[in-house]
Amino acid sequence: MKDTVIDDLFDRAAGPVRPFEFDADVARVFPDMVRRSVPGYAELVGLSGLIARRVAGPGTRCYDLGCSLGAVTRSILRQTGPDVSVVAVDNAPAMIEGLQARLAAEAETDVTRVETLCADIRSIAIEGASLVVLNLTLQFVPIEERLGLLQRIRAGLVPGGVLILAEKFAGPKGRAGDWLTTLHEDFKRANGYSELAIARKRTALEQVLIPESLEEHERRLAEAGFAGSVRWFQSLNFVAWLVWI
Ligand SMILES: Nc1ncnc2c1ncn2[C@@H]1O[C@H](C[S@+](CC[C@H]([NH3+])C(=O)[O-])CC(=O)[O-])[C@@H](O)[C@H]1O
């Protein structure tokens, strides 16, 4: 449960690379992995809490979809009043178990405000939501199912409610996109990842994390019926939008 377990999962050269999975090994190292792999992750999580503070009125619900170990859930809890609840959803049992253990261990957290669900975000009910957060999660949903999920999210928002969508995005073809990829790999090197680990994780993620361009995302948000959006975060090839109805 410690957040200091070092991620060395891709350092071992043994055997062919298997597709990336959110299993118990990943859950164990996840805080270190995400901090060293996603530039601006802490800022994304912290600012999501500030957005919650603005939009989550009394008696409303926030959804953290693909919550992993609940960093965003805890950020929302910290920034909102006692009558705001959070539904934290992930389909990886190891993540939900890790989240539950963390919540129970934190004396300052009111666990009665959190409902944890080990479920697929494509099949849960979304109702009475002032905030829905997809923090680096939509990228793992099959492309043909992304529109339907966004439509259901929009239908579940209350007036004044918003969606936070954060994604790794596909940069433009050519030099601009190449710069973003190169600098992201430099970021990983600077955080201590080996060439082997970077290459093996790239292969493991290939058919699993499918990034799309900024234009594809923005076109789909409009198609899903959202009224507007603003990009409020970008660090290299990671971006976040605030999306309203
Ligand atoms: N269909 C699905 N249903 C439910 N969960 C899913 C699904 N697909 C993927 N997941 C879950 O989405 C999470 C993505 S990680 C999110 C980080 C977190 N938001 C954070 O703020 O720390 C991002 C990353 O690792 O790049 C994993 O825990 C998956 O099990």
Ligand SMILES: O=C(O)C(=O)Cc1ccccc1
């Ligand atoms: O490492 C990467 O390239 C990423 O895109 C971030 C990430 C972080 C944690 C799990 C999977 C992907």
